[in-house]
Amino acid sequence: MKPYLSIILILSFVVNTGQSSKDTEIWGPIPKKVNSISDSSPPDDAIILFDGTDLSSWQARWGEKDSEWQINDDGSMTVVFDGTGGIQTKENFGSVQLHIEWKTSEDLSHKNQDRSNSGVFLQGRYEIQILDSYDNPTYVNGQAGSVYKQYIPLVNSSRKPGHWQSYDIIFDAPVFDNGGNKIKSGFFTVFHNGVLIHNKVEILGTTENVGPPKNLAHGDGPLYLQNHCCTQISFRNIWLRKL
Numbered sequence: 001m002k003p004y005l006s007i008i009l010i011l012s013f014v015v016n017t018g019q020s021s022k023d024t025e026i027w028g029p030i031p032k033k034v035n036s037i038s039d040s041s042p043p044d045d046a047i048i049l050f051d052g053t054d055l056s057s058w059q060a061r062w063g064e065k066d067s068e069w070q071i072n073d074d075g076s077m078t079v080v081f082d083g084t085g086g087i088q089t090k091e092n093f094g095s096v097q098l099h100i101e102w103k104t105s106e107d108l109s110h111k112n113q114d115r116s117n118s119g120v121f122l123q124g125r126y127e128i129q130i131l132d133s134y135d136n137p138t139y140v141n142g143q144a145g146s147v148y149k150q151y152i153p154l155v156n157s158s159r160k161p162g163h164w165q166s167y168d169i170i171f172d173a174p175v176f177d178n179g180g181n182k183i184k185s186g187f188f189t190v191f192h193n194g195v196l197i198h199n200k201v202e203i204l205g206t207t208e209n210v211g212p213p214k215n216l217a218h219g220d221g222p223l224y225l226q227n228h229c230c231t232q233i234s235f236r237n238i239w240l241r242k243l
């Protein structure tokens with residue numbers, strides 16, 4: 001099309017509608033710049049919870065003593081079944097974007113829920129299950145990636161035992177009023193090894209092993225990593241961004 005025809009068309013649009021493309025342009029506030037060098041390394045506005053050096057951001061789930069989970073030479077840590085119920089962050093969080101990497105054990109001496117069972121609990125209450133689900137049948141609302149006993153993962157993208165895996169979790173925290181009533185549900189969106197396994201599912205309440213979900217009012221809570229049993233599970237590269 002000749003340039004003058006384009007100008008005539010644009011002018012006629014403005015004249016005919018009284019609207020301009022400028023009417024719907026927004027120029028501020030300008031989003032903050034955040035640098036990220038890879039999909040798995042923490043962006044520069046992330047809170048680093050574990051980078052392989054120490055467990056200073058964590059404490060035992062039960063009791064006040066420090067965690068005794070083992071830090072390994074490769075920058076990971078491994079669950080120690082020390083009866084402390086796992087580890088949780090010292091800081092409490094609301095809605096977050098969480099990245100966490102985990103590795104199940106090559107020890108296949110157990111099966112079902114006893115093979116590298118752990119879990120990532122947002123606000124200490126809402127579990128995304130960790131389990132060796134590569135070749136290990138169990139109830140599907142309790143396999144790796146499930147919102148435990150609430151939502152079955154859309155697909156099973158589990159890797160073989162002994163291989164590192166990742167969760168990228170968007171957690172939208174529930175909201176309660178002063179009377180203790182839930183006025184807004186929480187939601188999970190989850191990627192397992194980069195594959196979408198939950199697309200903004202509504203959290204029904206706490207992820208109970210026995211009985212229905214509970215909805216007692218709460219505020220911010222810790223990120224909790226479960227110490228279940230019976231074969232080892234390791235973690236590395238844990239970070240989150242507050243939303």
Ligand code: MG
Pocket residue numbers: 117118119127129130226228
């Ligand atoms: Mg678990």
